[in-house]
Amino acid sequence: MKKFLMICLSFSLCSILQAQNVQDTLQSDSLKKKNILIEDSWSTKPQKHEIVKKDSFHISTNNSDTTKLKFMKKNIVKVVEEDNGAKIKIGKIGKLSYQEDRDTTKIRIGGKQINIIDGWHGTRVRIEKVQPWDPNQDKFFVEEEKDFRGHWAGFEMGINGLAEENYSGYISDLNGFIDLNLAKSIAVNLNFLQYDISLQKERNTIGLVTGLGLEWNNYRFDSDMTLEKDISGKIQPVGFNPEWNIKKSKLTSIYLTVPLLLEFQIPVKYNTRRVHLAAGVVGGLRLGTHSKIKYKFKGNTHKDKDHDDFNLKTLRYGAQVRLGYRSLNLFGTYGLTNLFEKNKGPEMVPYTVGITLVTF
Known part of the structure; x- marks a missing residue:
């Protein structure tokens, strides 16, 4: 034998x-x-x-x-x-x-x-x-180490908010007129392209990450109002017909995003399972903006959309931090520019926190 x-x-x-x-x-x-x-x-x-x-x-x-x-x-x-x-x-x-x-x-x-x-x-x-x-x-x-691969590409969802609000250019009665319903101010990110640059010769734990993505930001208003431009082109709040039963009022923007992130990866088991931490900036180019109102009037449901730029920044950028383990990834983005163009609306900085649901 x-x-x-x-x-x-x-x-x-x-x-x-x-x-x-x-x-x-x-x-x-x-x-x-x-x-x-x-x-x-x-x-x-x-x-x-x-x-x-x-x-x-x-x-x-x-x-x-x-x-x-x-x-x-x-x-x-x-x-x-x-x-x-x-x-x-x-x-x-x-x-x-x-x-x-x-x-x-x-x-x-x-x-x-x-x-x-x-x-x-x-x-x-x-x-x-x-x-x-x-x-x-x-x-x-031991497996030969693969090339460095970051954590950007994927499908993400999060919550939008506004910080550092300043209504000094408006009368006191309009102070805080943009009041968001955070639970329904949803952000949806589709990061469809990723490019990785390793910063090490012998290892694959540190590198730069860039790529392309699409970002849908929904700002759900908590009060019955919407936004319009006045004669001077400045953003103003507008109320609705008292007979309308308002179901939804929101502002939506779409941006093409480009990240530049420095990512660190810490092996925790057999060098294949890693904790990853990335930080950097994400720039955005606005592709479209619209407001949407859903209401009932005399038993009928109506949906009105108004396509306009609403004085939102055409180019914007923000600081982003990403933290995760394997496919689980959390992210947070804080704007380094205001939501609106200067002197065209109230001063406020957008931020987003969310999670990656699917990785590519």
Whole structure:
């Protein structure tokens, strides 16, 4: 039984390790046809490189008895020989090792270990469960770090609010006329494009994040009023017909957003699960604005929309902070510009707090 298992395992290992002799047997024409790149770091022979645009294999062997077979820069098989056995890694999930002592051969596959024991009374085979490989203890099974990837792209929802309100340009009776219903002042963000720039050579935990997104901001008024421009072009509150039963009155804006964020990632488990923290600025270009009124009059429901700029800033920017763990992401944005153009409306700064519901 032991000999049969060892023969099978040895055949598999020999098939993989035999790749180091391919350099002496392959001809130059077959290299061009099969697109194979072979490197022996311990060899004094000139290295042969075949640069291809499509599929390419990379077989490398170094003096630490480690052999790697790569395809498109990704590890397919990784083998390391030791004094009393070997370790094999196939792709991302295939992990195999064998170790031979004086009277026991141990073959480990994933979370199970096969013990082949030679004793006075014959050969015994015992299968037992073992703990998964810990990358912190066995660096052989550590995955090669991927490129830095930030946390911007996704679908988000939040709540809009207004701060630092100043109505000094209005009569006292109009002080605070923009009063929001925060629970219904919903923000919807669709961040559809992301571009990452790593700031490290050996690691992937710090980088810059930018991209594009669309931002819908709803400001739901808590009182029965809407906004209009007066003769001078200044924003003024306007009441409704007393006979109207007001259901909804809000102001909606759409912005094209561009972020520039510095993101830090802190590995917390096996280097794959991370806490991420990002901070920076997000600029916006206004694409459209409208007000909407929904009301009932004489038993009929009416919906009126007024498309206008309402003196909202055409270009605006704000400071943003993002904090999360894996796909969970919270964000907060505080405006660095006023909501309205200067002297065209009350002074106030918009802010948004929300959560990422879906990541791309």
